[in-house]
Amino acid sequence: MLSTGLPQMSVPKLERPGPLRERVYEALLELITTRALHPGQHLVESELAGHLGVSRQPVREALQRLNTEGWVDLRPAQGAFVHEPTEGEADQLLTVRTLLEAEAARLAALNAGEEGVEALFAIVEEGRTAVAADDVARAVALNAAFHAKVMELAGNAVLAELAAQVDRRVRWYYTPVARLRGGTSWSEHSDLAFAIKEGDAERAGRLMREHTERTRRSYRHRNES
Template sequence: MSTTGLPQGAVPKLERPGPLRDRVYEALLELITTRALQPGQHLVESELAGHLGVSRQPVREALQRLNADGWVDLRPAQGAFVHEPTEAEADQLLTVRTLLEAEAARLAATNASASAIAVLEEMCAEGERAVAADDVDAAVAINARLHAKIMELAGNTVLAELAAQVDRRVRWYYTPVARQRGRQSWIEHRDLIAAIADRDGQRATEVMRAHTEHTRKMYHDREKK
Protein backbone atom coordinates (compact mmCIF):
# COMPACT_ATOMS: atom_id res chain seq x y z
CA MET A 1 0.00 0.00 0.00
CA SER A 2 1.50 3.31 -1.08
CA THR A 3 0.72 6.85 -0.03
CA THR A 4 -1.73 7.24 -2.91
CA GLY A 5 -4.56 5.89 -0.76
CA LEU A 6 -4.67 8.63 1.89
CA PRO A 7 -8.17 9.08 3.35
CA GLN A 8 -10.23 12.00 2.08
CA GLY A 9 -9.38 15.13 4.05
CA ALA A 10 -6.59 13.42 5.99
CA VAL A 11 -3.73 15.63 4.78
CA PRO A 12 -3.23 18.57 7.16
CA LYS A 13 -2.59 22.04 5.77
CA LEU A 14 0.98 23.23 6.14
CA GLU A 15 1.04 26.00 8.72
CA ARG A 16 3.07 29.13 8.11
CA PRO A 17 5.55 30.53 9.02
CA GLY A 18 8.53 28.29 9.72
CA PRO A 19 11.04 26.34 7.61
CA LEU A 20 9.23 24.27 5.00
CA ARG A 21 11.06 21.08 5.99
CA ASP A 22 9.80 21.48 9.56
CA ARG A 23 6.22 22.00 8.44
CA VAL A 24 6.41 18.97 6.16
CA TYR A 25 7.86 16.94 9.05
CA GLU A 26 4.98 17.95 11.34
CA ALA A 27 2.39 17.18 8.66
CA LEU A 28 3.81 13.72 7.99
CA LEU A 29 4.16 12.99 11.69
CA GLU A 30 0.51 13.90 12.20
CA LEU A 31 -0.49 11.53 9.39
CA ILE A 32 1.55 8.75 11.01
CA THR A 33 0.32 9.26 14.59
CA THR A 34 -3.33 9.38 13.48
CA ARG A 35 -2.67 6.27 11.35
CA ALA A 36 -3.82 7.93 8.15
CA LEU A 37 -0.45 6.47 7.12
CA GLN A 38 -0.40 2.94 8.49
CA PRO A 39 2.57 1.05 10.00
CA GLY A 40 4.43 -0.66 7.18
CA GLN A 41 3.01 1.64 4.50
CA HIS A 42 5.34 2.59 1.65
CA LEU A 43 6.02 6.34 1.57
CA VAL A 44 6.60 7.60 -1.96
CA GLU A 45 8.31 10.99 -2.07
CA SER A 46 6.60 12.20 -5.24
CA GLU A 47 3.14 11.22 -3.97
CA LEU A 48 3.66 12.86 -0.60
CA ALA A 49 4.97 16.00 -2.29
CA GLY A 50 1.84 16.09 -4.44
CA HIS A 51 -0.48 15.67 -1.45
CA LEU A 52 1.28 18.44 0.47
CA GLY A 53 1.78 20.78 -2.48
CA VAL A 54 5.56 20.99 -2.11
CA SER A 55 8.66 19.82 -3.97
CA ARG A 56 10.31 16.49 -3.22
CA GLN A 57 13.30 18.03 -1.41
CA PRO A 58 11.52 19.02 1.86
CA VAL A 59 9.73 15.66 1.81
CA ARG A 60 13.07 13.85 1.51
CA GLU A 61 14.51 15.91 4.37
CA ALA A 62 11.43 15.24 6.52
CA LEU A 63 11.63 11.50 5.87
CA GLN A 64 15.28 11.46 6.90
CA ARG A 65 14.39 13.23 10.15
CA LEU A 66 11.47 10.88 10.75
CA ASN A 67 13.85 7.97 10.23
CA ALA A 68 16.25 9.42 12.81
CA ASP A 69 13.35 9.82 15.25
CA GLY A 70 12.16 6.23 14.76
CA TRP A 71 8.91 6.94 12.91
CA VAL A 72 10.07 5.85 9.45
CA ASP A 73 12.36 3.08 8.22
CA LEU A 74 14.60 3.86 5.23
CA ARG A 75 15.42 0.62 3.42
CA PRO A 76 18.21 0.49 0.81
CA ALA A 77 16.89 0.09 -2.73
CA GLN A 78 13.30 -0.04 -1.42
CA GLY A 79 12.51 3.40 -0.06
CA ALA A 80 10.78 4.73 3.04
CA PHE A 81 8.19 2.88 5.10
CA VAL A 82 6.21 3.81 8.20
CA HIS A 83 7.86 2.06 11.12
CA GLU A 84 6.08 -1.02 12.46
CA PRO A 85 6.44 -1.00 16.26
CA THR A 86 7.38 -4.26 17.91
CA GLU A 87 5.49 -5.54 20.92
CA ALA A 88 8.55 -4.83 23.08
CA GLU A 89 8.69 -1.19 21.89
CA ALA A 90 5.01 -0.66 22.66
CA ASP A 91 5.30 -2.35 26.04
CA GLN A 92 8.27 -0.22 27.09
CA LEU A 93 6.66 3.02 25.96
CA LEU A 94 3.29 2.35 27.56
CA THR A 95 4.97 1.22 30.81
CA VAL A 96 6.83 4.54 30.99
CA ARG A 97 3.59 6.35 30.26
CA THR A 98 1.94 4.62 33.23
CA LEU A 99 4.72 5.73 35.57
CA LEU A 100 4.63 9.36 34.39
CA GLU A 101 0.87 9.73 34.36
CA ALA A 102 0.30 8.04 37.72
CA GLU A 103 2.64 10.58 39.33
CA ALA A 104 0.96 13.42 37.44
CA ALA A 105 -2.42 12.34 38.76
CA ARG A 106 -1.11 12.31 42.32
CA LEU A 107 0.29 15.82 42.00
CA ALA A 108 -2.82 17.11 40.23
CA ALA A 109 -4.92 15.98 43.19
CA THR A 110 -2.82 18.29 45.35
CA ASN A 111 -2.67 21.27 43.00
CA ALA A 112 -5.90 21.39 40.95
CA SER A 113 -8.23 24.33 41.54
CA ALA A 114 -12.02 24.14 41.25
CA SER A 115 -11.86 25.92 37.88
CA ALA A 116 -9.26 23.42 36.59
CA ILE A 117 -11.43 20.50 37.68
CA ALA A 118 -14.36 22.09 35.82
CA VAL A 119 -12.18 22.16 32.68
CA LEU A 120 -11.42 18.45 33.11
CA GLU A 121 -15.10 17.69 33.52
CA GLU A 122 -15.98 19.57 30.33
CA MET A 123 -13.23 17.72 28.42
CA CYS A 124 -14.64 14.45 29.71
CA ALA A 125 -18.13 15.43 28.54
CA GLU A 126 -16.66 16.24 25.11
CA GLY A 127 -15.03 12.83 24.99
CA GLU A 128 -18.26 11.09 25.95
CA ARG A 129 -20.07 12.92 23.17
CA ALA A 130 -17.38 11.88 20.67
CA VAL A 131 -17.74 8.24 21.72
CA ALA A 132 -21.53 8.45 21.44
CA ALA A 133 -21.10 9.82 17.91
CA ASP A 134 -18.51 7.11 17.09
CA ASP A 135 -16.02 9.87 16.21
CA VAL A 136 -12.78 8.03 16.96
CA ASP A 137 -10.47 10.81 15.76
CA ALA A 138 -12.17 13.34 18.05
CA ALA A 139 -12.12 10.90 20.99
CA VAL A 140 -8.38 10.31 20.54
CA ALA A 141 -7.68 14.06 20.31
CA ILE A 142 -9.77 14.86 23.39
CA ASN A 143 -8.18 11.99 25.31
CA ALA A 144 -4.75 13.48 24.57
CA ARG A 145 -5.91 16.94 25.68
CA LEU A 146 -7.34 15.63 28.93
CA HIS A 147 -4.16 13.75 29.83
CA ALA A 148 -2.07 16.79 28.88
CA LYS A 149 -4.22 18.96 31.14
CA ILE A 150 -3.67 16.62 34.09
CA MET A 151 0.06 16.73 33.37
CA GLU A 152 -0.12 20.54 33.35
CA LEU A 153 -1.98 20.55 36.70
CA ALA A 154 0.77 18.42 38.21
CA GLY A 155 2.95 21.53 38.12
CA ASN A 156 6.20 19.63 37.55
CA THR A 157 8.10 20.99 34.55
CA VAL A 158 10.50 18.05 34.25
CA LEU A 159 7.64 15.55 34.43
CA ALA A 160 5.78 17.50 31.73
CA GLU A 161 8.85 17.53 29.47
CA LEU A 162 9.29 13.77 29.81
CA ALA A 163 5.59 13.19 29.13
CA ALA A 164 5.76 15.38 26.02
CA GLN A 165 8.50 13.13 24.63
CA VAL A 166 6.19 10.09 24.69
CA ASP A 167 2.86 11.81 24.01
CA ARG A 168 2.78 11.32 20.26
CA ARG A 169 3.75 7.67 20.48
CA VAL A 170 1.04 7.16 23.08
CA ARG A 171 -1.48 8.59 20.59
CA TRP A 172 -0.05 6.25 17.92
CA TYR A 173 -0.63 3.20 20.11
CA TYR A 174 -3.97 4.41 21.48
CA THR A 175 -5.66 5.14 18.14
CA PRO A 176 -6.12 1.47 17.09
CA VAL A 177 -7.85 0.58 20.38
CA ALA A 178 -9.78 3.83 20.94
CA ARG A 179 -13.05 2.45 19.60
CA GLN A 180 -12.68 -0.75 21.61
CA ARG A 181 -11.84 1.20 24.78
CA GLY A 182 -14.86 3.34 24.00
CA ARG A 183 -17.17 4.38 26.81
CA GLN A 184 -15.22 2.46 29.48
CA SER A 185 -12.23 4.74 29.00
CA TRP A 186 -14.36 7.78 29.78
CA ILE A 187 -15.92 6.11 32.82
CA GLU A 188 -12.36 5.73 34.09
CA HIS A 189 -11.70 9.39 33.29
CA ARG A 190 -14.73 10.33 35.40
CA ASP A 191 -13.39 8.28 38.31
CA LEU A 192 -10.00 9.93 37.92
CA ILE A 193 -11.44 13.45 37.92
CA ALA A 194 -13.51 12.61 41.01
CA ALA A 195 -10.37 11.47 42.83
CA ILE A 196 -8.57 14.69 41.86
CA ALA A 197 -11.56 16.78 42.98
CA ASP A 198 -11.55 14.95 46.34
CA ARG A 199 -7.82 15.75 46.77
CA ASP A 200 -7.20 12.03 47.10
CA GLY A 201 -3.72 11.58 45.67
CA GLN A 202 -3.50 7.88 46.43
CA ARG A 203 -6.81 7.15 44.76
CA ALA A 204 -5.93 9.32 41.75
CA THR A 205 -2.66 7.40 41.38
CA GLU A 206 -4.43 4.04 41.54
CA VAL A 207 -7.13 5.03 39.04
CA MET A 208 -4.62 6.48 36.57
CA ARG A 209 -2.37 3.44 36.84
CA ALA A 210 -5.29 1.07 36.19
CA HIS A 211 -6.55 3.30 33.36
CA THR A 212 -3.23 3.34 31.48
CA GLU A 213 -2.67 -0.37 32.12
CA HIS A 214 -6.06 -1.17 30.53
CA THR A 215 -4.93 0.59 27.36
CA ARG A 216 -1.57 -1.22 27.38
CA LYS A 217 -3.23 -4.62 27.81
CA MET A 218 -5.83 -3.95 25.12
CA TYR A 219 -3.13 -2.88 22.66
CA HIS A 220 -1.19 -6.10 23.24
CA ASP A 221 -4.32 -8.26 23.06
CA ARG A 222 -5.14 -6.63 19.74
CA GLU A 223 -1.65 -7.25 18.35
CA LYS A 224 -1.90 -10.97 19.24
CA LYS A 225 -5.12 -11.50 17.28
Protein backbone atom coordinates in the same frame (compact mmCIF):
# COMPACT_ATOMS: atom_id res chain seq x y z
CA MET B 1 -5.99 5.97 -5.86
CA LEU B 2 -2.60 7.06 -4.61
CA SER B 3 -0.34 4.33 -3.24
CA THR B 4 0.00 6.33 -0.03
CA GLY B 5 -3.65 5.58 0.61
CA LEU B 6 -4.60 9.07 1.73
CA PRO B 7 -8.16 10.13 0.85
CA GLN B 8 -8.35 12.95 -1.64
CA MET B 9 -8.43 16.40 0.06
CA SER B 10 -7.63 14.83 3.46
CA VAL B 11 -4.41 16.79 3.83
CA PRO B 12 -4.48 20.60 3.62
CA LYS B 13 -1.85 22.37 1.58
CA LEU B 14 0.88 23.82 3.76
CA GLU B 15 1.14 27.56 4.14
CA ARG B 16 4.34 28.87 2.58
CA PRO B 17 5.43 31.32 5.33
CA GLY B 18 7.61 29.86 8.05
CA PRO B 19 10.21 27.06 8.07
CA LEU B 20 8.82 24.73 5.39
CA ARG B 21 11.08 21.84 6.36
CA GLU B 22 9.67 21.86 9.89
CA ARG B 23 6.08 22.19 8.70
CA VAL B 24 6.42 19.21 6.37
CA TYR B 25 7.95 17.18 9.19
CA GLU B 26 5.09 18.08 11.55
CA ALA B 27 2.47 17.28 8.89
CA LEU B 28 3.93 13.85 8.17
CA LEU B 29 4.38 13.08 11.86
CA GLU B 30 0.74 13.95 12.50
CA LEU B 31 -0.38 11.70 9.64
CA ILE B 32 1.68 8.85 11.09
CA THR B 33 0.55 9.45 14.67
CA THR B 34 -3.13 9.43 13.70
CA ARG B 35 -2.53 6.41 11.44
CA ALA B 36 -3.75 8.16 8.32
CA LEU B 37 -0.42 6.71 7.20
CA HIS B 38 -0.46 3.27 8.79
CA PRO B 39 2.43 1.10 10.04
CA GLY B 40 4.22 -0.64 7.20
CA GLN B 41 2.85 1.71 4.54
CA HIS B 42 5.14 2.65 1.66
CA LEU B 43 5.83 6.39 1.57
CA VAL B 44 6.37 7.74 -1.94
CA GLU B 45 8.12 11.12 -1.91
CA SER B 46 6.46 12.46 -5.05
CA GLU B 47 2.95 11.56 -3.88
CA LEU B 48 3.45 12.99 -0.39
CA ALA B 49 4.85 16.16 -1.95
CA GLY B 50 1.77 16.42 -4.15
CA HIS B 51 -0.56 16.01 -1.17
CA LEU B 52 1.27 18.70 0.79
CA GLY B 53 1.79 21.05 -2.13
CA VAL B 54 5.57 21.18 -1.81
CA SER B 55 8.63 19.96 -3.69
CA ARG B 56 10.20 16.57 -2.97
CA GLN B 57 13.23 18.05 -1.17
CA PRO B 58 11.52 19.01 2.15
CA VAL B 59 9.66 15.70 2.08
CA ARG B 60 12.94 13.83 1.69
CA GLU B 61 14.49 15.77 4.55
CA ALA B 62 11.44 15.12 6.75
CA LEU B 63 11.57 11.39 6.03
CA GLN B 64 15.25 11.30 6.96
CA ARG B 65 14.49 13.01 10.27
CA LEU B 66 11.54 10.69 10.93
CA ASN B 67 13.83 7.75 10.24
CA THR B 68 16.31 9.03 12.81
CA GLU B 69 13.51 9.34 15.36
CA GLY B 70 12.15 5.85 14.68
CA TRP B 71 8.89 6.79 12.95
CA VAL B 72 9.99 5.77 9.45
CA ASP B 73 12.21 2.97 8.15
CA LEU B 74 14.44 3.77 5.15
CA ARG B 75 15.17 0.51 3.34
CA PRO B 76 17.95 0.35 0.73
CA ALA B 77 16.61 -0.03 -2.83
CA GLN B 78 13.03 -0.09 -1.48
CA GLY B 79 12.32 3.36 -0.12
CA ALA B 80 10.62 4.72 3.00
CA PHE B 81 8.02 2.88 5.06
CA VAL B 82 6.10 3.83 8.21
CA HIS B 83 7.74 1.99 11.08
CA GLU B 84 5.90 -1.05 12.41
CA PRO B 85 6.29 -0.99 16.20
CA THR B 86 7.13 -4.28 17.86
CA GLU B 87 5.13 -5.52 20.82
CA GLY B 88 8.19 -4.94 22.97
CA GLU B 89 8.51 -1.31 21.90
CA ALA B 90 4.87 -0.59 22.64
CA ASP B 91 4.92 -2.42 25.96
CA GLN B 92 8.01 -0.59 27.18
CA LEU B 93 6.72 2.84 26.24
CA LEU B 94 3.26 2.28 27.72
CA THR B 95 4.87 0.99 30.93
CA VAL B 96 6.88 4.22 31.23
CA ARG B 97 3.72 6.18 30.50
CA THR B 98 1.99 4.46 33.42
CA LEU B 99 4.72 5.55 35.82
CA LEU B 100 4.70 9.16 34.61
CA GLU B 101 0.95 9.59 34.55
CA ALA B 102 0.28 7.92 37.90
CA GLU B 103 2.60 10.43 39.55
CA ALA B 104 1.01 13.28 37.58
CA ALA B 105 -2.45 12.29 38.81
CA ARG B 106 -1.22 12.13 42.40
CA LEU B 107 0.27 15.61 42.14
CA ALA B 108 -2.79 16.97 40.33
CA ALA B 109 -4.97 15.90 43.26
CA LEU B 110 -2.74 17.93 45.55
CA ASN B 111 -2.44 21.01 43.34
CA ALA B 112 -5.48 21.35 41.07
CA GLY B 113 -7.77 24.35 41.49
CA GLU B 114 -11.48 24.55 40.75
CA GLU B 115 -10.97 25.87 37.24
CA GLY B 116 -8.62 23.04 36.33
CA VAL B 117 -11.00 20.40 37.64
CA GLU B 118 -13.86 21.92 35.67
CA ALA B 119 -11.72 21.69 32.53
CA LEU B 120 -11.19 17.98 33.19
CA PHE B 121 -14.91 17.32 33.49
CA ALA B 122 -15.56 19.33 30.32
CA ILE B 123 -13.12 17.10 28.41
CA VAL B 124 -14.80 14.01 29.82
CA GLU B 125 -18.19 15.14 28.51
CA GLU B 126 -16.73 15.89 25.09
CA GLY B 127 -15.06 12.50 25.07
CA ARG B 128 -18.29 10.70 25.85
CA THR B 129 -19.99 12.62 23.03
CA ALA B 130 -17.23 11.57 20.61
CA VAL B 131 -17.56 7.92 21.63
CA ALA B 132 -21.35 8.04 21.22
CA ALA B 133 -20.84 9.45 17.71
CA ASP B 134 -18.18 6.78 16.97
CA ASP B 135 -15.75 9.60 16.16
CA VAL B 136 -12.50 7.77 16.85
CA ALA B 137 -10.21 10.58 15.72
CA ARG B 138 -11.97 13.04 18.03
CA ALA B 139 -11.94 10.55 20.92
CA VAL B 140 -8.19 10.00 20.50
CA ALA B 141 -7.52 13.75 20.45
CA LEU B 142 -9.67 14.29 23.54
CA ASN B 143 -7.98 11.40 25.34
CA ALA B 144 -4.64 13.11 24.73
CA ALA B 145 -6.13 16.42 25.91
CA PHE B 146 -7.39 14.86 29.15
CA HIS B 147 -4.02 13.35 30.00
CA ALA B 148 -2.23 16.57 29.04
CA LYS B 149 -4.52 18.51 31.36
CA VAL B 150 -3.79 16.17 34.26
CA MET B 151 -0.10 16.64 33.57
CA GLU B 152 -0.56 20.42 33.53
CA LEU B 153 -2.45 20.35 36.83
CA ALA B 154 0.37 18.33 38.40
CA GLY B 155 2.48 21.48 38.28
CA ASN B 156 5.80 19.69 37.74
CA ALA B 157 7.70 21.03 34.73
CA VAL B 158 10.23 18.19 34.62
CA LEU B 159 7.50 15.57 34.71
CA ALA B 160 5.61 17.41 31.96
CA GLU B 161 8.73 17.54 29.79
CA LEU B 162 9.27 13.80 30.14
CA ALA B 163 5.62 13.10 29.35
CA ALA B 164 5.78 15.31 26.25
CA GLN B 165 8.56 13.13 24.88
CA VAL B 166 6.29 10.09 24.79
CA ASP B 167 2.96 11.81 24.09
CA ARG B 168 2.88 11.27 20.34
CA ARG B 169 3.85 7.63 20.58
CA VAL B 170 1.16 7.11 23.19
CA ARG B 171 -1.39 8.53 20.71
CA TRP B 172 0.05 6.23 18.03
CA TYR B 173 -0.52 3.18 20.21
CA TYR B 174 -3.87 4.35 21.57
CA THR B 175 -5.52 4.91 18.17
CA PRO B 176 -6.01 1.21 17.29
CA VAL B 177 -7.61 0.46 20.69
CA ALA B 178 -9.69 3.64 21.07
CA ARG B 179 -12.89 1.99 19.84
CA LEU B 180 -12.19 -1.10 21.94
CA ARG B 181 -11.74 0.98 25.08
CA GLY B 182 -14.77 3.12 24.17
CA GLY B 183 -16.99 4.45 26.94
CA THR B 184 -15.17 2.46 29.60
CA SER B 185 -12.12 4.65 29.18
CA TRP B 186 -14.19 7.80 29.72
CA SER B 187 -15.84 6.36 32.82
CA GLU B 188 -12.35 5.82 34.18
CA HIS B 189 -11.48 9.40 33.26
CA SER B 190 -14.54 10.59 35.16
CA ASP B 191 -13.60 8.62 38.28
CA LEU B 192 -10.11 10.06 38.08
CA ALA B 193 -11.45 13.61 37.73
CA PHE B 194 -13.56 13.12 40.88
CA ALA B 195 -10.52 11.85 42.80
CA ILE B 196 -8.56 14.93 41.74
CA LYS B 197 -11.47 17.18 42.66
CA GLU B 198 -11.63 15.62 46.12
CA GLY B 199 -7.87 16.03 46.60
CA ASP B 200 -7.43 12.28 47.13
CA ALA B 201 -3.87 11.90 45.89
CA GLU B 202 -3.51 8.21 46.73
CA ARG B 203 -6.73 7.27 44.95
CA ALA B 204 -5.96 9.48 41.95
CA GLY B 205 -2.57 7.85 41.48
CA ARG B 206 -4.05 4.37 41.80
CA LEU B 207 -6.87 5.09 39.36
CA MET B 208 -4.49 6.50 36.77
CA ARG B 209 -2.16 3.54 37.13
CA GLU B 210 -5.06 1.12 36.64
CA HIS B 211 -6.40 3.17 33.72
CA THR B 212 -3.12 3.27 31.81
CA GLU B 213 -2.45 -0.40 32.53
CA ARG B 214 -5.81 -1.30 30.98
CA THR B 215 -4.86 0.60 27.85
CA ARG B 216 -1.53 -1.22 27.74
CA ARG B 217 -3.25 -4.59 28.03
CA SER B 218 -5.79 -3.60 25.39
CA TYR B 219 -2.99 -2.82 22.97
CA ARG B 220 -1.30 -6.16 23.63
CA HIS B 221 -4.52 -8.06 22.99
CA ARG B 222 -6.01 -5.80 20.29
CA ASN B 223 -6.00 -8.48 17.59
CA GLU B 224 -7.57 -11.23 19.67
CA SER B 225 -11.11 -12.18 18.74
